Amino acid sequence: MTPDPTVLAGPALWPAQAHVPSVLGRQIVIERGQGSYIWTADGRKLFDATAGLWHANIGHSRPELARAAADQMTRLETYHIFGRFANDQALALAERLAAMSPIPDPKIILNSGGSDAIDVACKLARRHWQREGRTTKTTILSREFAYHGLHAFGTSIGGLDFNREGYGTESLVPETARIPLHDLDTTAAIIAEIGADNIGALVTEPVQGTGGVNPPKEGYLTRLAKLCQDNDILLILDEVITGFGRTGTMFAAERFGVAPDLLTFAKGVTSGYAPLGGVLVSPRIWQPFYVDSDTTPVFRHGATYAGHATAAAVAMANLDILEREGLVERAGQLEIQLETALQDIARRRDSVREVRVCGFLGGIALTDRYDAVAVTDTLIGRGFVVRPLRGNTLQLSPPFITTDDELALLVAAIDDTLADLEGR
Ligand code: PLP
Numbered sequence: 001m002t003p004d005p006t007v008l009a010g011p012a013l014w015p016a017q018a019h020v021p022s023v024l025g026r027q028i029v030i031e032r033g034q035g036s037y038i039w040t041a042d043g044r045k046l047f048d049a050t051a052g053l054w055h056a057n058i059g060h061s062r063p064e065l066a067r068a069a070a071d072q073m074t075r076l077e078t079y080h081i082f083g084r085f086a087n088d089q090a091l092a093l094a095e096r097l098a099a100m101s102p103i104p105d106p107k108i109i110l111n112s113g114g115s116d117a118i119d120v121a122c123k124l125a126r127r128h129w130q131r132e133g134r135t136t137k138t139t140i141l142s143r144e145f146a147y148h149g150l151h152a153f154g155t156s157i158g159g160l161d162f163n164r165e166g167y168g169t170e171s172l173v174p175e176t177a178r179i180p181l182h183d184l185d186t187t188a189a190i191i192a193e194i195g196a197d198n199i200g201a202l203v204t205e206p207v208q209g210t211g212g213v214n215p216p217k218e219g220y221l222t223r224l225a226k227l228c229q230d231n232d233i234l235l236i237l238d239e240v241i242t243g244f245g246r247t248g249t250m251f252a253a254e255r256f257g258v259a260p261d262l263l264t265f266a267k268g269v270t271s272g273y274a275p276l277g278g279v280l281v282s283p284r285i286w287q288p289f290y291v292d293s294d295t296t297p298v299f300r301h302g303a304t305y306a307g308h309a310t311a312a313a314v315a316m317a318n319l320d321i322l323e324r325e326g327l328v329e330r331a332g333q334l335e336i337q338l339e340t341a342l343q344d345i346a347r348r349r350d351s352v353r354e355v356r357v358c359g360f361l362g363g364i365a366l367t368d369r370y371d372a373v374a375v376t377d378t379l380i381g382r383g384f385v386v387r388p389l390r391g392n393t394l395q396l397s398p399p400f401i402t403t404d405d406e407l408a409l410l411v412a413a414i415d416d417t418l419a420d421l422e423g424r
Contacts, residue, residue: 017150028380033060036399036406038385046380049398049410050387054209054241054361055272057331058321059401065273068317072310081110081307090307093315097280102253103263107286110278110307114240114266115149117277118203120301121262122153122173125201125234128285131297139175139194141187141202141233145211145390148203148238157203159211160390181208182217188227196231201262203236206252212391213356213363221256234261234285240277244268245322245400247359248332255359261285271318274311327400331360334402338362341411342396351418353392362396363389364414370421378420384413 010024029041036059038048051057058065072089079087094108101108109120122140129137142148146159156173158164164171177194179187179202191199206221208214228235237260242252245268249255253263261284266277289299305311322328335357342355342362354365366372372388379386379394387395398410 035059035061036402045383047384047398047406047410049384049396051397051399052272053267054246054397055267057245057268057400058271058318058325058327059399062273062321064321065271065314065317068313069274069310072313076309078305078307078309078311080302080304082302087307087309087312089309089312089316093312094307096316096319097269097278100250101263101280102251103259103261103280103282105283106280107290108278108280109301110276110312111303112275112305112308112311113149113277114238114264115151115154115277116303117240117264117266117279118148118157118238119151119153121236121238121264121279122157122201122203123301124279124281124285124299125236125262127299128234129200131288134197136198137200137232139177139199140173141177141179141190141199143179143204143208143211144181145208145214146203146205146238147208147210148205149240181211181214182220184220184223184227187224191227191231191233196233199231199233201234201236202228203238205238205240206242206256206258207247207358207361209241209361209395209397210389212365212389212393213358213361213395215356215358216256221258225258225260236260236262236264238264240264240266241268241361241397242359244319245328245331246361246397248328248335250328252359269318270311270315273318274308274314275305276308276311276315322400325401331400334360334398334400334407337404337407338396338411341407345411345415345418349415349418349422351422356393360397360400360402363391364394364396366392366394368392370418375417375421378417379413382413382417384410386414 015023030038031041032039036048038046081090090110097108098106126138140157142157142159144159148154148157152172156171156176159178179190225235237253239251243265247255261282263280270276339357346352346355351366351370353367356363372392372394376386376388389395
């Protein structure tokens with residue numbers, strides 16, 4: 001089929017995760033941001049109720065972060081951390097992350113984002129079992145509707161099927177399998193069927209994000225962790241969204257009382273001011289690679305920008321702000337306000353099937369008669385950026401600096417929009 005010439009004449013930038021002909025000609029081009037607001041190229045001011053892609057936790061365009069980047073770049077943009085080399089910023093950030101880690105005495109692997117972090121965590125889990133001589137423990141389990149980024153491992157373990165399709169095999173990386181969203185009995189049965197001897201790790205988001213904002217049921221994560229422990233399966237907690245305060249504790253692992261073997265992070269570590277992610281690694285996994293012996297194995301992983309000095313300096317400045325302004329506690333307060341307001345809407349509006357809130361992170365699931373995509377477009381037209389997720393759900397994850405008044409305006413805009421749709 002010959003593509004439409006107007007589509008062919010579109011911008012050179014290939015939009016991510018987009019049905020291209022549907023977005024061309026109606027792209028929302030963002031030129032500027034400040035605090036919880038962004039401005040479009042055609043001059044509209046929008047409240048950023050998603051914090052971009054759940055990243056802008058401290059708000060947009062803060063000069064302190066720009067100064068941290070400029071100071072670092074004019075001293076040293078970066079230096080790699082391969083072999084004997086390191087740079088002072090990567091070392092300092094790793095110390096700071098180790099001190100705040102929910103995994104005791106961890107080592108820190110740094111890289112460029114969440115998909116990167118997932119690739120490393122899955123690779124390291126498999127490397128762990130090969131080194132242990134338990135060579136059949138290769139399968140990686142993940143949950144239905146999970147999103148773990150779109151690199152090769154993330155694509156393969158994704159629980160949103162459309163992200164896995166079209167590559168010729170069920171899983172780009174062989175040996176992955178899905179478990180249900182909540183059902184632990186079925187999960188135990190799947191483990192028994194595949195055989196614990198064939199399973200290396202289980203990956204889960206503490207609160208599923210892109211899959212529709214799905215918080216864990218009461219006790220789910222601790223029981224899942226126990227199931228992993230009983231079967232000698234490594235637990236990888238993907239805290240790319242929840243890390244650095246989104247659920248009202250620095251990491252969701254603390255809120256839910258779970259101690260994973262590996263923990264992935266990204267977004268909130270720099271609030272998006274520099275591309276950075278990484279993995280917290282527990283002693284059980286790192287110690288054998290640190291033994292003082294000629295036969296000690298090497299973990300063959302790394303990238304030019306692993307431990308990027310400017311990204312690390314920016315992360316330090318971001319963590320300073322998070323701590324100085326008490327933003328993790330603030331996210332906890334905002335959770336209560338968000339939950340109260342959304343439950344109130346749910347009680348009054350037939351268009352709402354369910355609201356799910358965990359931390360300053362909410363999902364509003366609409367009934368089938370209403371369309372989250374259309375509601376999103378209407379809300380953007382009214383000056384509020386929300387996002388449609390799986391399950392006809394609206395995503396709400398504003399920056400932690402959101403004021404009470406701003407939250408009230410957001411909730412009122414959602415309520416008005418649903419009222420208009422319901423015709424009352
Ligand atoms: N893991 C989770 C839970 C995510 O939500 C995301 C991105 O939204 C990723 C991994 C991938 O992160 P990135 O887009 O930085 O590669």
